[in-house]
């Protein structure tokens with residue numbers, strides 16, 4: 001490895017210990033114990049960085065190439081040849097360990113938009129880009145035009161390089177441009193000219209370039225120890241000392257400095273108080289401003305840690321509901337009368353990292369419903385979200401509707417939904433919390449035509465009344481019951497030979513001009529399952545492209 005000059009507090013400790021050891025070794029009269037102590041201190045401090053380097057996950061091929069190309073480059077000569085504005089020290093590269101820290105922070109905070117102030121040869125930028133999802137983006141600000149030429153060919157070789165946009169120019173100008181364009185970032189890495197750190201930071205917060213709850217990482221915040229050494233005169237050291245103090249006194253954020261390399265500050269923008277006070281800037285900082293309980297609306301839609309089930313989860317609407325609840329953070333039991341269908345949806349969820357379990361049950365049978373509830377409750381301790389979605393639809397002219405068709409439809413659509421509501425409701429009432437979402441239908445409001453489906457329409461009207469009754473009876477004990485009424489959804493149910501010719505006729509009745517897709521219902525189920533809908537109960541949420549209004 002290329003020898004770099006000391007740049008971190010630890011590297012200075014090693015350098016001074018080496019010198020001390022050398023001096024001590026040259027004085028025979030010094031006690032042996034002193035020399036042993038110096039050697040031990042040297043071994044511990046010298047070994048630490050090497051060990052961290054070794055134990056950190058391997059860097060990608062492109063990061064390795066960037067590092068080697070950076071340290072092999074004669075930056076002094078480039079500057080003398082007029083290629084760079086400043087004489088750039090190669091030590092300023094974000095190396096392997098720090099790069100991995102940044103990448104991990106991007107991953108665990110699930111950042112999607114990252115800003116870097118001070119790119120140099122792009123090691124930090126590419127590390128963070130590797131941690132971003134496919135549709136994530138990173139804007140890197142850099143004042144030296146040459147550095148873009150240097151980094152871009154290696155970015156182009158990386159599968160993550162396309163996420164990076166390099167903006168050449170003074171970082172402050174770029175920040176102003178980004179703010180004017182209404183950009184906002186989840187994470188910002190500040191690693192440019194130290195004396196402007198306070199200015200960058202203040203601008204990021206004042207102009208909301210950093211989103212609420214977002215994170216700022218700052219490099220070199222220990223600045224070789226000079227931030228705390230009494231005899232510091234160096235301007236950069238003093239600038240960082242002032243910066244650290246400034247952040248510590250700013251109640252808009254929380255900070256911790258990690259003693260990694262030359263110090264990385266991790267600063268999180270927090271939601272402040274919730275008193276309806278107008279501060280001197282005249283801005284009302286209340287629950288609306290900061291979010292209920294400090295949570296943004298998207299956070300209030302999250303279902304992390306919740307246990308859910310979806311009946312009829314093996315296909316169509318139920319499958320889409322299972323995916324939606326899982327994507328929002330819930331564990332999902334996929335219930336279906338057909339074992340293979342439930343299992344195949346569980347396989348899909350597992351691939352996406354969603355905890356799930358397949359349960360086979362015929363919801364028209366009380367013993368199956370009881371077993372389903374017990375299986376889920378014993379696996380996950382409880383049930384928070386119950387999506388009673390399973391249902392059937394048969395068509396017949398009313399004068400010919402058989403008792404068998406009527407009973408079968410009611411047994412599944414209404415009696416089955418009641419059984420599920422009751423069994424899940426008992427658990428939820430006991431814990432004082434629950435969200436029940438029944439699948440009703442637009443047919444509860446209008447009489448869809450031209451097909452005749454008396455039993456279905458009537459059973460679904462029953463689901464709405466069941467929902468209204470339970471929704472009002474149970475809300476005082478923390479259980480909300482609502483239902484969803486989809487219009488005509490493009491699912492296997494309507495692809496039968498007899499229904500296919502009706503599609504054209506239905507379309508003339510739908511203002512939206514198309515059938516519903518199962519994905520049209522996903523946000524609604526997440527909303528009804530989340531705390532964001534806590535004031536809603538007994539409601540029939542109709543999603544039918546306007547069909548019931550024509």
Ligand SMILES: C[S@@+](CC[C@H](N)C(=O)[O-])C[C@H]1O[C@@H](n2cnc3c(N)ncnc32)[C@H](O)[C@@H]1O
Pocket residue numbers: 088092093094095117118119120121122123124125141142143144147169170171172191192193
């Ligand atoms: C410490 S290095 C950045 C290291 C980089 N983050 C990495 O991952 O290797 C600082 C960089 O900031 C750039 N810089 C300094 N002042 C700047 C300014 N006012 N605007 C934009 N970039 C600046 C320098 O040219 C240099 O490349």
